[in-house]
Amino acid sequence: EDQVTQSPEALRLQEGESSSLNCSYTVSGLRGLFWYRQDPGKGPEFLFTLYSAGEEKEKERLKATLTKKESFLHITAPKPEDSATYLCAVRGGGSQGNLIFGKGTKLSVKP
Amino acid sequence: DTEVTQTPKHLVMGMTNKKSLKCEQHMGHRAMYWYKQKAKKPPELMFVYSYEKLSINESVPSRFSPECPNSSLLNLHLHALQPEDSALYLCASSQVSGYGGLYEQYFGPGTRLTVT
Numbered sequence: 001e002d003q004v005t006q007s008p009e010a011l012r013l014q015e016g017e018s019s020s021l022n023c024s025y026t027v028s029g030l031r032g033l034f035w036y037r038q039d040p041g042k043g044p045e046f047l048f049t050l051y052s053a054g055e056e057k058e059k060e061r062l063k064a065t066l067t068k069k070e071s072f073l074h075i076t077a078p079k080p081e082d083s084a085t086y087l088c089a090v091r092g093g094g095s096q097g098n099l100i101f102g103k104g105t106k107l108s109v110k111p
Numbered sequence: 112d113t114e115v116t117q118t119p120k121h122l123v124m125g126m127t128n129k130k131s132l133k134c135e136q137h138m139g140h141r142a143m144y145w146y147k148q149k150a151k152k153p154p155e156l157m158f159v160y161s162y163e164k165l166s167i168n169e170s171v172p173s174r175f176s177p178e179c180p181n182s183s184l185l186n187l188h189l190h191a192l193q194p195e196d197s198a199l200y201l202c203a204s205s206q207v208s209g210y211g212g213l214y215e216q217y218f219g220p221g222t223r224l225t226v227t
Binding site for chain 2: 032034036041042043044045046049087089091098099101102103104
């Protein structure tokens with residue numbers, strides 16, 4: 001069964017304190033791993049798609065990496081406006097294209 | 112423009128009411144989705160339309176009825192809902208690849224539904 005596990009559930013950082021969020025996955029035939037950011041009461045905002053192990057993508061203070069078993073979202077020198085829930089999702093070969101979401105990591109960045 | 116719009120933003124309805132949620136995208140995407148999201152939970156897939164045809168129905172109760180009038184519009188008709196159906200309803204869209212695969216999904220802001 002395809003599965004996505006995110007850790008930690010919650011992360012509190014001081015402004016400027018870099019850290020990483022983890023997304024571990026078990027899926028038959030990965031067809032894409034997706035990172036989203038979600039603010040309270042709003043829809044998820046697309047950040048990155050990763051397709052193969054070794055791939056990396058960057059956007060401002062965020063960098064996403066992918067291995068055969070997990071993905072990391074690295075946050076460098078975070079600011080309070082980076083506070084949000086970060087969702088990881090995978091699309092597997094047997095899922096008819098459905099996204100399988102993890103439960104998310106709630107990030108709080110204090111000034 | 113990667114925008115998906117949803118109306119209304121908020122909806123309060125009684126258990127005997129009939130209402131509809133609307134979603135629109137102008138990105139040329141040919142796949143559209145409805146998700147339900149409860150507080151502090153990830154989105155749960157309800158329906159997928161690909162090329163205006165319903166391709167996935169995740170065993171959703173019949174009190175939820177989707178409709179895709181054209182490639183830009185997606186509706187969700189609601190009837191005889193229960194209080195436990197209160198949630199954030201999200202619409203999303205994506206491109207469809209040549210072999211039928213689906214690319215990253217872009218979400219709308221959601222409709223906050225409260226059933227009284």
